[in-house]
Amino acid sequence: MKVMQTVSTANGLSLQASERPTPTPGPDEVLIRVRAAGVITDELNWQPTTQKADGSPRTNAVPTHEFSGDIAACGENIQSFTKGQAIYGMNDWYQEGALAEFTVAPATSIALRPKSLSYEQAATVPIGALTAWQALTDHGHLQPQQRVLIHGGAGGVGFFAVQFAKLLGAYVIATASRDTVPFVEGLGADQVLDYRATPFDQHLHDIDLVFDTVGGDTLARSWNVLRSGGRVVTVADDIPDDAPQKIKDAFFIVQPDGKKLAEIASLLDKGTLRTFVKAVVPLQDAEQIYNHSIPSAQRYGKIVVAVNP
Ligand SMILES: NC(=O)c1ccc[n+]([C@@H]2O[C@H](COP(=O)([O-])OP(=O)(O)OC[C@H]3O[C@@H](n4cnc5c(N)ncnc54)[C@H](OP(=O)(O)O)[C@@H]3O)[C@@H](O)[C@H]2O)c1
Known part of the structure; x- marks a missing residue:
């Protein structure tokens, strides 16, 4: 072959x-x-x-x-x-x-x-949707009405995260590049910040969950916008060995899940998920x-x- x-x-x-x-x-x-x-x-x-x-x-x-x-x-x-x-x-x-x-x-x-x-x-x-779902639910424990910030809302993981977070009943804020802001708004995000023009940590506070797909400085600044007891979850894989423990603890790797993919297929066929x-x-x-x-x-x-x- x-x-x-x-x-x-x-x-x-x-x-x-x-x-x-x-x-x-x-x-x-x-x-x-x-x-x-x-x-x-x-x-x-x-x-x-x-x-x-x-x-x-x-x-x-x-x-x-x-x-x-x-x-x-x-x-x-x-x-x-x-x-x-x-x-x-x-x-x-x-x-x-x-x-x-x-x-x-x-x-x-x-x-x-x-x-x-x-x-x-x-x-x-498969990977984008499972990563987004596991980040918001298994790792982020997102609840209805909570405020979630999703970094990279137009990316292969982020566009699923925005849609799932809305389906879970959250208030969704996403970061995206200027050209993709209308796309992320079209997914249902309540607020979309152009990441180059609007530093998110100068505008946001009391966030329940940050889901980061970008890493680096974006990840490091994410703790600044949390409410007391809020969480950061990341999948960006540029975490150095000497990174602070809180960054290592925030990271996870997606797990395969055929049963969940069957449920996701049903959401896609209904048009609930795109x-x-x-x-x-x-x-x-x-x-x-x-x-x-x-x-x-x-x-x-x-x-x-x-x-x-
Ligand atoms: N740990 C895991 O299990 C796992 C699973 C899947 C993916 N990943 C990792 O997750 C990351 C994202 O994957 P992906 O497939 O979603 O990548 P992608 O499709 O390339 O999406 C990344 C998105 O982030 C945006 N972006 C770049 N810099 C940003 C910033 N400073 N602030 C906000 N948004 C920014 C990009 O926008 P523009 O290009 O328009 O600037 C792009 O839309 C990758 O590092 C990948 O390796 C990890």
Whole structure:
């Protein structure tokens, strides 16, 4: 099968086309013919791209761990899915990913693809939506009427967070770049701040929860706007080893959840939740996404790789 895999260059990691044997699913896994893969553009900088789970070096990783596609084969214990079903989902960062004609995932990490979405649209959902949901609920404990500040409201995680926070009954404030402010307002945010023009910590206070998808200085300043007892949750993965403990405690990594993806599919099919494709790129051009040279007229949504269109 065709894959795109990482290679080391003088300028860091790059992608190259390669051929590999089609993988075999384990007893509790399914083999997926990948139709489309969603991309987190800084994934090549993540630790699991260059290290195995035991800390030893990892080379030639196949990136992207969210996808839509068709089940090509089922492991011997699988009863919940059958060959030929259209699905969407994610797999583990340490597994080989979805920039490949086939990938493997645990059956508990996938769900049937939302019927109303194309494969390309469906591939934008799993990681962004699960990350946003887990941030607001499992980690942020957001309650109706509470005030939540979402940093990066137009991004692949942020646009789900804004919508989920509204569905949870919160008062939603988001930060976004000037061009994407109308988009985030259209998602239902009660207030949207242009992050370059309006320093959020000079305008906001008594926030119950900050959900940060940006990191750095934005994350560091987020504690200034909390009410007493308020919380910060972050997923931005640029936290240095010597960061203060409160920053380390605020960070989490999304967990696969096929049951929740089935509920999210239902919200998408009802039109209660929406997703957005920023651009679609063929597999052989995937490198351009990571080096940020994809021309895109649109500033919001998620970039998708068309693998087996
Ligand atoms: N820990 C986890 O489990 C997990 C899961 C998923 C993602 N992540 C991480 O979460 C981060 C976001 O992912 P994503 O897919 O949402 O990225 P994305 O689609 O690139 O979105 C980032 C958004 O943040 C906006 N932004 C940039 N600087 C900002 C600032 N100072 N204030 C407010 N907004 C700002 C960008 O706007 P403009 O481009 O218009 O300026 C963009 O809309 C990435 O670092 C990713 O690696 C972690």
